[in-house]
Amino acid sequence: MAKETNKPKIAFFDFACCEGCQLQVANLGETLVDLLGAVDLVEFREVMSEKWDKDYDVVFIEGSIGDHHAEERLKKIRERAKVLVAYGSCAALGGVNGMKNGFNIDEIRKYVYGDKYSYFDSTPTKAVDQVVKVDYYIYGCPVYLPEVVEVIKCILRGVQYSVPDKPVCAECKLNENGCLYDKGVVCLGPWTKAGCNSWCPNNGNICYGCRGLVSNPAKNAANDIIQKYNINDKIKDLGQDLMKKKLEMYNKAKEVINEPKK
Amino acid sequence: MSIKTENKLEVKESNWVYRKGKITATRMMTNTEKWFEIELSDGELGHEPGQFVQVEIFGVGEAPISICSSPTKKGRFELTVRNTGKVTEQIHRLSQGSDIYIRGPFGRPFPVKQMFGSDILFVAGGLGIAPLRSLINYVMDNRRDFGKVDILLGCKNPKEMLFSEDIEKWSKRMDINFACTVDRGDPDWKGNVGLITTLIPGVTLNTEQTYAVVVGPPVMYKFVIAELLKKNLSEKRIVLSLERHMKCGMGKCGHCQIDSPKNYYCCKDGPIFMYDEVKDSKKL
Amino acid sequence: MKYHILDKKNLDSFIKSLARRMKVVGPVKKSGKNYVFKEVKTADEMSLKYIPTILPPKKYLMPEREKILDLKFESDGIKEEAFIENEKIAIFGVHTCDLSGIQCLNIVFNDKPVDKNFLMRKENVFIVGLECNSYCDEYASCGLVNSYMPNGGFDLFFTDLGDKFIINVNTQDGEELVESLKLPPATPKEMSELDKLRDEKRKIFKNEINVDPHKIPQMFDKVYESKLWEEVGNKCLSCGNCTNVCPTCYCFDVDEKISLDMSSSERIRSWDSCQFETFAKVAGGENFRKERGLRQRHRVYRKFKFPQDKYNRFFCTGCGRCSRTCMAGINLKDILVKVAEESKI
The missing domain is CATH 2.40.30.10 (Translation factors)
Incomplete structure (x- = not known):
């Protein structure tokens, strides 16, 4: 597969993640065939054993960064990559691994690794852009394939991709879904970046906020929403706190550590 | 098809x-x-x-x-x-x-015919010189149709000065008054240093027969217009070219609508406006 | 004006014969209080006692995503093709508020330069109106904007008279359909039943907020700088629900979708919203409506002030969708009441 051609050399790497976003690539179906016609896949642990020893044109990084070794490995990949894509919520946001950041790191290590915890390195979860410069972001847990294809087209032409900066509700409404708040459940759509075509609400599920917050989230809205909808009393008492906790499921890593690397 | x-x-x-x-x-x-x-x-x-x-x-x-x-x-x-x-x-x-x-x-062009026979004061900041140049060169090519012509140019620093060849020509013409300034100079810069507003007091305006044509970023409008009003120039004699998010060009898509109690689409009713038409807008 | 009668038990055969001629869409229950316009083959798929659908029927005249140009990259340059993908369609059961909405869009898209895509789609739509004999719910304000009575904009208009519909025929196309189905003309008795129903309706539908609609444009002249907009903005989520569901909102974005092999591309027009953060932002970074309050003010002025100045009518049809759908509880009627109070007119 990894023969010398003029086509861009593409590689996938994974860090702390479930590898589900890479698996999504296999779900591309016919588009995958078109895609493989346009690029050379030179490294992709899930589907091939070959390694590439030259520079990469594009690398897709899946997963968040959770120990010193991972940071060093990521920096080395960055040095060899012309374009780096944070692929999936763990890479782009920190994702669910960010929940670790809500605890004392040593307590968490003890809980997971027992009394030999000191042999196992662990650092607060970082998104990829908290370690190296990121050129393209693909959010989602898992990534939304039509968006992946759009981003790849942008990369191949050297065009910027703008992640939609409006709430999921905008797409949900166009899909004519009944509002989930009508059913008395708490949905994170109003604060979460669109671009997934309201994938979860279309299937009757709430938005879990996997694509991260819009750039200017409505801070005061939670109480207004609770007031309008008949959200059940137990939840009502928790109010904004509950919404905040739900948001932390995917967004915790971004809240603690510094700005993206330029 | x-x-x-x-x-x-x-x-x-x-x-x-x-x-x-x-x-x-x-x-x-x-x-x-x-x-x-x-x-x-x-x-x-x-x-x-x-x-x-x-x-x-x-x-x-x-x-x-x-x-x-x-x-x-x-x-x-x-x-x-x-x-x-x-x-x-x-x-x-x-x-x-x-x-x-x-x-x-x-878009609506500069009101050229309305300006025939009048004095014209051009004020351009930064990239504002680009749209303004279409009018300046028109006036140069039809110089006799206009009265006194003043051109004031400003930009952040000498490296950002656009249309240097035109500037060279304008500065040598005897039938116009030309001045330019930079916010910050550099060692090679021999001209004025300071904001463009500092050039306005030096211009003599016959307010009854002058049109001021001002094009630049929002922040420049605020201060330049204040200076011009101070000189008693009527709001109807200040001509602006506004920048908005123009998408369709047909006054439909809504992106470029001016934030004002009047119903203006920048792409169709503008980008050229008289100041009195858009003065209610907080940010020009 | 011609009126015909359709027995309710024959509604199904009416829909079926319409469906043989063209695609028929009608109000269908989705979940809870949510209804949507979608394709139907029979009458019983529809809910004729419905509150305004999630999206108004504008989706058939100005689709959410619509291809406006096909581009092919060839060696001697770029080949363009402009066409619409369109089929003859009947929208059944359109309330008077939504008829009014379609009329508003028609005004805007007839402004020069005309929007040919809209006008071509309009030619291919057969519209069957349906009268509301009473209010749908507390969000409606069709009394205020006077849109609760039929006022053109349809081919046929159905009014429920108990066990039958009385059908007002407004166009030649409508006439041909009614003739072909051999629907009997309305009797004088049935005509007087309709008159009676309309008289009753005038008692039911009242100005919902006690604000004189003729004075509304003047009021908006006074409240442009009001604190009210900031208050509304503080609640707003900028989700664009209010504009997406509005039957008279038509702002759009244009983007491009290129094929993976880069040999062709489509230019696509899609609905956009003045409530989105990036709507009025220019490439250089300046955002001309950065604050939510300014964006909400802009939306309301686009309903009650600008179209009054330009077309002498409101671009609010009283359907209540924006208030019904707002998760933060921003209510248009409340805003109008406050505008009236503050303007002191």
Whole structure:
């Protein structure tokens, strides 16, 4: 597969993640065939054993960064990559691994690794852009394939991709879904970046906020929403706190550590 | 363009089709501004000073760009493009000989006929010189139709000065008064240093017969207009070219609507406005 | 004006014969209080006692995503094709508020330069109105904007008279359909039943907020700088629900979708919203409506002030969708009451 051609050399790497976003690539179906016609896949642990020893044109990084070794490995990949894509919520946001950041790191290590915890390195979860410069972001847990294809087209032409900066509700409404708040459940759509075509609400599920917050989230809205909808009393008492906790499921890593690397 | 299936209907004379042209010359003017000269395959652009075109990069999108040449220049027109977004970044990659596709010209032009016989004070800041140049050169080519002409130019630093050849010419002409300034000078800079507003007190204005044509960023409008009003120039004699997010060019898509109690679309009712029309808008 | 009668038990055969001629869409229950316009083949798929659908029927005249140009990259340049993909469609059961909405869009898209895509789609739509004999719910304000009575904009208009519909025929197309189905003309008795129902309706539908609609444009002249907009803005989520569901909102974005092999591309027009953060932002970074309050003010002025100045009518149809759908509880009627109070007119 990894023969010398003029086509861009593409590689996938994974860090702390479930590898589900890479698996999504296999779900591309016919588009995958078109895609493989346009690029050379030179490294992709899930589907091939070959390694590439030259520079990469594009690398897709899946997963968040959770120990010193991972940071060093990521920096080395960055040095060899012309374009780096944070692929999936763990890479782009920190994702669910960010929940670790809500605890004392040593307590968490003890809980997971027992009394030999000191042999196992662990650092607060970082998104990829908290370690190296990121050129393209693909959010989602898992990534939304039509968006992946759009981003790849942008990369191949050297065009910027703008992640939609409006709430999921905008797409949900166009899909004519009944509002989930009508059913008395708490949905994170109003604060979460669109671009997934309201994938979860279309299937009757709430938005879990996997694509991260819009750039200017409505801070005061939670109480207004609770007031309008008949959200059940137990939840009502928790109010904004509950919404905040739900948001932390995917967004915790971004809240603690510094700005993206330029 | 035939109808392929029963459900597919041709849109005749669609507003969305492009005019094709060729780039006949380009030049990098600064690190971020590139100048293009374009010849359309269907003849003259047919614009008036102050109008703009939508430049299309296929597969990426369009960007509204003001026309910086005067219609008195025949056969070809000119654009100056600042690299500031994903479309303009791609426009910068075009070179001499490239095909280019545009829609337009769009928008209300400068009220040239209304200005015949009047004195004109041009005030341009930064990239504002681009749309203003279409009028300045028009006035130069029809110099006799106008009264006294003053040109005041300003930009951040000498490296960002656009149209240096034009500036050279204007500064040598005896039939106009020309002054320019930079916010911050450099060792080679011999001219004025200071904000453009500092040049205004030195201009003598006959307020009854002068039009001030001001083009620049929002912050410049605020201070320049205040200076002009201080000199008792009427709000109806201050002409502006506003920048907004112009998308369709037809007064429909809504993006460029001015934030004002009046109903103005910048792409259709502007980009040229008289100050009294848009003064309610908080940010010009 | 011609009136015909359709027995309710024959509604199904009416829909079926319409469906033989063209695609028929009608109000269908989705979940809870949510209804949507979608394709139907029979009458019983529809809910004719419905509150305004999630999206108004504008989706058939100005689709959420619509291809405006097909581009092919060939060696000698770019080939363009402009066409619409469209089929003959009947929208059944359109309330008077939504008829009014379609009329507003028709005004805007007839402004020069005309929007050919809209006008071509309009030619292919057969519209069957349906009268509301009483209010749908507390969000409606069709009394205020006077849109609760039929006022053109349909081919046929159905009014429920108990066990039958009385059908007002407004166009030649409508006439031909009614003739072909051999629907009997309305009797004088049935005509007087309709008159009686309309008289009753005038008692039911009242100005919901006690604000004189003729004075509303003047009021908006006074409240442009009001604190009210900031208060509304503080609640707003900028989700664009209010504009997406509005039957008279028509702002759009244009983007491009290129094929993976880069040999062709489509220019696509899609609905946009003045409530989105990036709507009025220019490439250089300046955002001309950065604050939510300014964006909400802009939306309301686009309903009650600008179209009054330009077309002498409101671009609010009283359907209540924006208030019904707002998760933060922003209510248009409340805003109008406050505008009236503050303007002191």
